[in-house]
Amino acid sequence: MLDIKKIRVNPERVLKDLLKKDKDISLKSILNIDAKLKSLTTKLNELQAKQNSKSKEIGKLKSKRDSSDEVFKNLKVLSEKIKELEKEQKKLSFLLKNALLEIPNLPHSSCPKGKNEKDNIVVLEKNKKENYNFTIKDHVEIGKNLDILDFEISAKMSGTGFPLFKGKGALLERALINFMTDYHLNNFGYTEFFTPFLVKPDTALTTGQLPKFSEDMYHIEKDDLYLIPTAEVSLTNIHKDDLFSLSDLPKYYLGYSACFRREAGSYGKDTRGLLRVHQFNKVELVKFVEPKKSYKELDSLVKQATNILDLLDLNYRVVELCSGDLGFAAAKCFDLEVWSPGEEKWLEVSSCSNFEDFQSRRGNIRFKNSDGKIDFVHTLNGSGLATPRIFAALLETHQNNDGSVSIPQCLQSYMGISEIK
RNA sequence: GGAGAGGUGGCUGAGUGGCUGAAAGCGGCACCCUGCUAAGGUGUUAUACUCGUAAGGGUAUCGAGGGUUCGAAUCCCUCUCUCUCCGCCA
Numbered sequence: 001m002l003d004i005k006k007i008r009v010n011p012e013r014v015l016k017d018l019l020k021k022d023k024d025i026s027l028k029s030i031l032n033i034d035a036k037l038k039s040l041t042t043k044l045n046e047l048q049a050k051q052n053s054k055s056k057e058i059g060k061l062k063s064k065r066d067s068s069d070e071v072f073k074n075l076k077v078l079s080e081k082i083k084e085l086e087k088e089q090k091k092l093s094f095l096l097k098n099a100l101l102e103i104p105n106l107p108h109s110s111c112p113k114g115k116n117e118k119d120n121i122v123v124l125e126k127n128k129k130e131n132y133n134f135t136i137k138d139h140v141e142i143g144k145n146l147d148i149l150d151f152e153i154s155a156k157m158s159g160t161g162f163p164l165f166k167g168k169g170a171l172l173e174r175a176l177i178n179f180m181t182d183y184h185l186n187n188f189g190y191t192e193f194f195t196p197f198l199v200k201p202d203t204a205l206t207t208g209q210l211p212k213f214s215e216d217m218y219h220i221e222k223d224d225l226y227l228i229p230t231a232e233v234s235l236t237n238i239h240k241d242d243l244f245s246l247s248d249l250p251k252y253y254l255g256y257s258a259c260f261r262r263e264a265g266s267y268g269k270d271t272r273g274l275l276r277v278h279q280f281n282k283v284e285l286v287k288f289v290e291p292k293k294s295y296k297e298l299d300s301l302v303k304q305a306t307n308i309l310d311l312l313d314l315n316y317r318v319v320e321l322c323s324g325d326l327g328f329a330a331a332k333c334f335d336l337e338v339w340s341p342g343e344e345k346w347l348e349v350s351s352c353s354n355f356e357d358f359q360s361r362r363g364n365i366r367f368k369n370s371d372g373k374i375d376f377v378h379t380l381n382g383s384g385l386a387t388p389r390i391f392a393a394l395l396e397t398h399q400n401n402d403g404s405v406s407i408p409q410c411l412q413s414y415m416g417i418s419e420i421k
Numbered sequence: 422g423g424a425g426a427g428g429u430g431g432c433u434g435a436g437u438g439g440c441u442g443a444a445a446g447c448g449g450c451a452c453c454c455u456g457c458u459a460a461g462g463u464g465u466u467a468u469a470c471u472c473g474u475a476a477g478g479g480u481a482u483c484g485a486g487g488g489u490u491c492g493a494a495u496c497c498c499u500c501u502c503u504c505u506c507c508g509c510c511a
């Protein structure tokens with residue numbers, strides 16, 4: 001959520017930045033509501049001050065048993081007027097808040113300018129361009145041949161987009177989760193969490209999924225709960241409404257979760273195999289930090305996530321998102337993409353973002369800085385990483401002529417084998 | 422699902438109609454004292470909005486919403502969350 005004061009003071013500048021992200025945005029109605037609310041509040045406060053002082057007088061008179069009916073009558077009128085204005089004020093604040101919740105975060109000035117993913121910048125590429133001296137297969141075929149993936153069985157019970165891992169496939173999936181969790185835990189000072197997968201609407205509001213993107217989440221109507229699309233939601237909300245002291249920061253949190261996404265509107269896109277699924281596994285990294293350190297923290301977050309790809313011996317690249325391709329809540333974002341030899345495509349496996357104070361304002365997550373002043377923390381998160389596309393890239397990248405798949409060193413101790421055949 | 426108890430400041434916890442934005446303790450901050458890894462003393466310390474260069478002032482806020490009243494943390498209603506017991510399931 002943006003600071004209304006920032007919008008009020010310099011609407012042109014805010015709008016200019018917003019347009020870099022969303023060209024259809026307008027601040028007119030917000031400014032209008034804000035102006036109305038402000039003048040109404042001033043008026044209301046004056047009346048309330050009057051009411052308070054008069055009521056105090058009555059209190060004193062009453063204690064002397066010296067009440068006057070006339071004073072009462074006048075105050076009754078005032079009291080009714082105040083109630084009327086209070087109702088109006090509530091209405092306007094509600095409108096203002098709702099409008100603000102729909103405004104995306106401003107892109108950081110360092111973001112490349114651009115409209116869509118074509119304008120993103122590749123900042124790092126590690127691609128060995130290996131030469132396979134045999135005809136390579138894609139992960140769907142490999143998975144079927146090795147009997148470790150079955151999309152037909154899962155489709156039977158849940159529909160498309162719900163993968164079923166079998167035998168060594170299930171083992172590999174579990175190994176990936178454990179390896180990634182342990183790696184971040186042992187090397188970067190994260191605290192591990194295992195969070196709920198179902199959350200209340202307010203929780204999804206903090207991180208920005210609601211109110212605007214309710215269509216992307218699965219909703220349990222009966223209990224008004226949402227299935228989390230990422231552990232970012234639950235991890236970030238651990239500190240909803242909290243006030244940190246400076247010594248509490250930074251907080252580095254990590255959590256595995258199953259992630260659920262309806263993928264509404266993307267039917268027919270990347271639907272093959274594991275490329276785009278409704279349920280997947282992910283190890284998520286979340287940081288709560290002082291504002292002045294957040295961009296440094298973003299760099300280290302990206303490095304931590306890419307380390308995993310190095311260890312898995314995958315070809316990957318790091319992409320700096322342009323302003324137009326940034327997500328709703330992000331101020332700055334780097335995507336990690338692995339190369340899929342089978343699809344001959346880059347697959348996004350991680351998104352590392354700095355949300356600055358966008359989420360912390362929504363979730364009221366604050367800290368007391370060294371002057372004793374209260375400010376909003378900056379939140380960051382990154383996938384570290386999401387498994388299904390990693391799974392696919394692993395099968396395709398490390399496939400052998402005989403149809404087997406070699407297991408990278410880092411996973412071998414988790415699986416007890418060095419290849420799936 | 423049934424019964425009960427409760428949601429108050431960074432935390433613990435008093436407070437049943439006006440003198441309560443809120444006792445006390447803890448924690449934090451400042452200063453003082455004290456030579457022995459530390460203790461003690463004094464003061465200070467909610468948040469948001471708003472007016473003001475500032476000092477300071479005004480308003481709101483005691484889970485949320487509504488009601489009674491000139492006036493509500495305090496009374497009434499609805500909702501919500503937490504805890505305990507019973508039942509049910511694991």
